[in-house]
Amino acid sequence: MIINNVKLVLENEVVEGAIETEDGIIRRIGESPSRLPQALDGEGGWLLPGLIELHTDNLDKYFNPRPKVDWPSHSAMSSHDALMIANGITTVLDAVAVGDVREGGHRLGNLQKMIDAVINSQQAGRNRAEHRLHLRCELPHHSTLPLFEQLVDKPGVSMVSLMDHSPGQRQFASLEKYREYYQGKYHFTPGQMAAFEEEQTGLAQRWSAPNRTAIAAHCRRRDIALASHDDATEEHVAESAVLGAAIAEFPTTEAAAAASRRHGLQVLMGAPNIVRGGSHSGNVAAQHLATLGMLDILSSDYYPASLMDAVFRIAHDGSNAYTLPQAAKMVTLNPARALGLSDRGLIAEGKRGDLVLVNRHDGHIYVKNVWRQGRQVY
Incomplete structure (x- = not known):
C-alpha cells in the first residue's frame, strides 16, 4: 500500500x-x-x-439506544466499531462499568453482553479497529471487587480505572452539580435525590478505600495500566501514585494536574472538553491545562469525533505552545506508551x-x- x-x-x-x-x-x-x-x-x-482511544463509553449507547430498549449484541458492536474507524480510531479501549452508581442500573445488566461482544468480535476478526477492554471500577459497592476479580483475566483487558462518583468529592465536589446531574439522569424527586445521596455517601465510606487498594494490587501483579479518576487534590494524587497509577484521568483541578505531573502520571483529559471550551461538570478546562503545558493524553469519552477535532484545535490555538506533532502524540504515541504498546x-x-x-x-x-x-x- x-x-x-x-x-x-x-x-x-x-x-x-x-x-x-x-x-x-x-x-x-x-x-x-x-x-x-x-x-x-x-x-x-x-x-x-491511527488514533488510540483509552476511555470511550460509546459502546454503551448502542446496547441501550433508548430507555428500556436492548439492542442485539452483534449489531451494537458493529455499529460502534464503524463509528470508531470513521473517526480515525484504530485502537480502542472500550470502557465497561464494573459496579454502578445505581443498584439495578442498565450498565450492570449489559456488562457481560458488552464484554462478550468485544472479545468475540475481536477474536473472530470482524472488527475494523482493534478493540480491547478498559474496566471502569466504581469503588463504593460491595460487589465491585468480586466482579472485578471475575473479569480481570479476560482477553484484552488493558487498563483499569479507579472511580468514585459519590457526592461531595472529586468530580462532584460541588453538591449542586451532583444533584443537578443525577436528578437530570434519573428524574429523581427531591426526596428521592436526598435518599440517593445519603445512600451513596454511606457506600463510599464503607467500600471505596478497601476496593481501591485491592484492585490496584491486582493490576500491579498483572502489569495492567492503572488510572486514577477525577483526582481533585494533591492528597488524591499522592495516593494514586503510591498505588501504582500511570495515568491521571480527568483531574478536576489545576493543582491535581500539576501534582500528577510531579508524580510521573500522564494527564488525560476529555477531547469534548476542548471542543466545547470547558467541563460540563464545572471542573478545570482541558484547554487551560494545555496553555500550561500539562496535557498528555486526550480521550473522546462520550463523543468519538471530538478526538481528531481536538488535536487540530490545540495545534492551531495560539494560547499554547503545542505543535501539530505534539498535539497528535496525545492521541497516538502517548497512549501507546501508557499501555506499553511499542508497535504503534x-x-x-x-x-x-x-x-x-x-x-x-x-x-x-x-x-x-x-x-x-x-x-x-x-
Missing part, C-alpha cells in the same frame, strides 16, 4: 512526502513520490498514525501501518481514509 502527496505527521515534525506499507508494517517513508501505478494520491492531506502510535519504519488521512474543508477537519495494519478499512 503506497500513499503519495501527503503531509506526514511524524514524531517531531511534519514533512511532505510518501509512505509505503507491506505486510501491515511501514516499510518506507520518503520525500519523493512513488511512480508505481497502485500509489494513492493523498491530495495534500495530513497523514497521522508513530509513523516510522518498522511500526504498524495504522494510518489516518485527514483533509480540511471550510475550516473543519474531516477523516478521509483509514488503514489498519496496511489494509484500508475506511
